[in-house]
Amino acid sequence: MDSPPALLTCAVLFTILTVAAASHPASSFSAFAGQYGNNVFDNGRIIDITHEYRRTMPAFMSKRGMPSVVSELYSMRKNSSTNNSFLKVAVHSGTHADAPSHVYLKYLDQGVDADAFNLEVLNGRGTVVDVPRDTNITAEVLKSLKIPRGVQRVLFRTLNTDRHLMYKKEFESSYVGFTKDGAQWLVDNTDIKLIGLDYLSVARMADLIPTHLIFLAKADIIPVEGLNLDDVKPGNYMINCLPLRLHADGAPTRCILTKD
């Protein structure tokens, strides 16, 4: 009998879900069959807005795409009594959330990491908005979106979705994200605490660090990046995001929307 260390159990569970999706297209696994939004299990009420980890997904600043994240520990094809895989993944890859310790040394020292994410922020009512396609997310754009005070969770659907950037293996630095002034405007004029975006960073490339510093300054905002908003219509939803409980500066995150 193979007995993998307890440490791996979490990784293994994560893996089992992924592997099951690939190898059981029918029957009781029908919930996993529609990887790209046609999720039939709950009459389409649940929309999976998580990207599947795949080799053709981009990795930040890389031309080569995502490395394989799952490898073999034990295989039934090799006479083991179980299939048991190993997960090795960059925490800021795929659909993931950023912790304050990602850009602040003081938060790193204080352990304000992915294990400390506020689940109240990551789960609750929220809104999906369409961002005008000819611009990054600036203060002007945010003003024009007229997101009411009190709205705490907003997923921004942008040109990135139209360009299918999460399906292009080569990292695309011209993706749409928040400018510095957009980030500051959001902090000063809205109650948004969960910020979702449809590419690997909430900050546009030209303002990569300054925008992260603004959002993570008070450790009250959680950026969720690399979301799959392909089949999502703008509107109000229940948003549920559950990051892996890691002592790390970010964490792979499963996110779903539920229609009202």
Ligand SMILES: *[C@@H]1O[C@H](CO)[C@@H](O)[C@H](O)[C@H]1NC(C)=O
């Ligand atoms: C079992 O693991 C092997 C090796 O990792 C893999 O090739 C195979 O697809 C797995 N089978 C199932 C049903 O998960």
Ligand SMILES: *[C@@H]1O[C@H](CO)[C@@H](O)[C@H](O)[C@H]1NC(C)=O
């Ligand atoms: C699996 O077990 C069978 C029967 O014990 C043996 O003949 C075979 O060589 C084993 N295969 C591997 C890959 O270990």
Ligand SMILES: *[C@@H]1O[C@H](CO)[C@@H](O)[C@H](O)[C@H]1NC(C)=O
């Ligand atoms: C957004 O900003 C990036 C620089 O980070 C730029 O390359 C891109 O063209 C801008 N996109 C739009 C739609 O203005």
